[in-house]
Every structure is written in C-alpha cells, then in structure tokens.
Amino acid sequence: xxxxxxxxxxxxxxxxxxxxxxxxxxxxxxxxxxxxxxxxxxxxxxxxxxxxxxxxxxxxxxxxxxxxxxxxxxxxxxxxxxxxxxxxxxxxxxxxxxxxxxx
Amino acid sequence: xxxxxxxxxxxxxxxxxxxxxxxxxxxxxxxxxxxxxxxxxxxxxxxxxxxxxxxxxxxxxxxxxxxxxxxxxxxxxxxxxxxxxxxxxxxxxxxxxxxxxxxxxxxxxxxxxxxxxxxxxxxxxxxxxxxxxxxxxxxxxxxxxxxxxxxxxxxxxxxxxxxxxxxxxxxxxxxxxxxxxxxxxxxxxxxxxxxxxxxxxxxxxxxxxxxxxxxxxxxxxxxxxxxxxx
Numbered sequence: 001x002x003x004x005x006x007x008x009x010x011x012x013x014x015x016x017x018x019x020x021x022x023x024x025x026x027x028x029x030x031x032x033x034x035x036x037x038x039x040x041x042x043x044x045x046x047x048x049x050x051x052x053x054x055x056x057x058x059x060x061x062x063x064x065x066x067x068x069x070x071x072x073x074x075x076x077x078x079x080x081x082x083x084x085x086x087x088x089x090x091x092x093x094x095x096x097x098x099x100x101x102x103x
Numbered sequence: 104x105x106x107x108x109x110x111x112x113x114x115x116x117x118x119x120x121x122x123x124x125x126x127x128x129x130x131x132x133x134x135x136x137x138x139x140x141x142x143x144x145x146x147x148x149x150x151x152x153x154x155x156x157x158x159x160x161x162x163x164x165x166x167x168x169x170x171x172x173x174x175x176x177x178x179x180x181x182x183x184x185x186x187x188x189x190x191x192x193x194x195x196x197x198x199x200x201x202x203x204x205x206x207x208x209x210x211x212x213x214x215x216x217x218x219x220x221x222x223x224x225x226x227x228x229x230x231x232x233x234x235x236x237x238x239x240x241x242x243x244x245x246x247x248x249x250x251x252x253x254x255x256x257x258x259x260x261x262x263x264x265x266x267x268x269x270x271x272x273x274x275x276x277x278x279x280x281x282x283x284x285x286x287x288x289x290x291x292x293x294x295x296x297x298x299x300x301x302x303x304x305x306x307x308x309x310x311x312x313x314x315x316x317x318x319x320x321x322x323x324x325x326x327x328x329x330x331x332x333x
Contacts, residue, residue: 018210
C-alpha cells in the first residue's frame, strides 16, 4: 500500500509538472492566457496558505486570537518592511510561537 | 562542467538558499509525520526522493493515517498538485526548447519555489545551469530535512503538533508580498484567500486549485477592466 502510494503519487506529480514542457504538445499561448498566467504565483501560493491559516477556528472572534492569522499578518508587515525572505520567515515564526505560548 | 557553468550553478543554489532553509520545518514535519503514520525511515525518505511535493506529501500522510484508500489519495494528489500544470504552461516558452534530458530534469524539479524564482525568465536570458543549481540544491536540502524529521520523529513523538506548518504559510507570504504591486494583484490574492478557505471549510478536495483559479480569474478581469477605463 505504501509503495503503491509513493509510486502512484510520484507518477502523477511528475505528469502534472512535465505535461506542458513537452514541445510536441500543440499549444500556443494567446495574450489572454499569458495575462491569466501572470496571476498564477500570487493566486496559487495564497490559495495554499489560506486553509493552513484559517483551518482551526470557525468563528470570527476565535480567529482574532488565533496565532496563525495573527502571525501571518506579522509576516506580511515584516516582508514589506525588510524585503528579505529568510528574515521574514524566521521572525514571523518567532512571533507565531510567542503567540501560541501567550494565547 | 566549465568554470562559467559551475559559477551559474552555484549562483542558482545561492539564490534559492533562503527558500531552501525556510522549508526546513516543513521537511521536518513530513519526516516526523511519516514515522507517526507507520512508514519506515527508508519509505519516508523514498517518499521525499520520488514525490518531492511538500503539500501533497503532508496531505497524503494525513490521509494514510486516517485509513484512506489508494484511489482517494491519488485523486487528492492530482488536484493538489495541478497548479504545476499552470507552472509548466507558464515556463513552456523557456523550458520546452531545452533538450529532452534537461526537460525531464526540470519537469521533476518544478516546485512552487522553483517556479517563483523562474517565472519571469525570458528565453534569451535563461541560464539552464543556474536553474539546475536552484532545483538540485532545493531537492538536496528538502531530502536532508526530511531525513532529519524521520530521525527526530523516532525519538520525539508528537512533532506534528508543533505548528511547523506555519512555516509553509510564512514562506509563501514572503514570496507573494513583493508581487502585489497593483489593484489587480490585490484582488487576485484576496479572492484566492477567501475562496480557498471557504471551500476548505466545505471539505472540497479541490479547494486549493479552485481558490487559486478564482484568484487568477479575478486578477485577470480587474486588469482588463482597468485597461479599458481612462
């Protein structure tokens, strides 16, 4: 079961990644599709974050004292201020653990 | 490898280093969860060596632990990693002209982080050795962190409850913030956030992909509308 899961997942992930890199696949990117793809990074990465940050709590009041969204806001502020990825990640994780300990 | 290629390779490895280090908690988490789920160290390492997709690996381990079947896990993986189709589409102009071994290699190494660093590349300026340096060094560190998680997971149970998943969110926030420069991107990010959280609460497996696509569509519409307005 575990071997089948690992091999099956590996095959699927590779196919998703490789499919459009294949030049024999007939495909031309129009202006509209290119504009749409400009939003792929912000759109997809934000969508991956969303459920991590807001999965625990169901009410708005609980969200206000949840370390995940609060530390995420801190990360946004730190990135705007410092413009450095590693600094932002390390400091916001520090804030995250501080809040977990406090709240 | 000539000197200039080696230099490009090392430059790429250096450029992706902040992202590689930032995914340390994530790799630890995957390793620790693999042990908790009942995988051996070898199986856990094979998981990271062959699949190399952190988010999908975390979700699959959760599902294995909950006793889900193979078909359900594979379907979830397909949905959860379908953003890579978009990445491939986006990088097609740069990567499709490469020879087959390079294409296969980049296909394997095409992670969220690799895409974030290469999405603005033009065919004329693209240096495949630098890109290879990024992809391979990220792969190497990801696997070392997984190994550390596997070994730690054997001595420290309950590593999974430490909130290490916040590091994923922090990394992606750090990648997205510099990209938010106009109203269209703000609309894209807010829509992606709201839709993914909402669908996740409804337990939709495709919450990530649909949230991302919704954000992209709204960003696209806002950009086009603003072009029409004076």
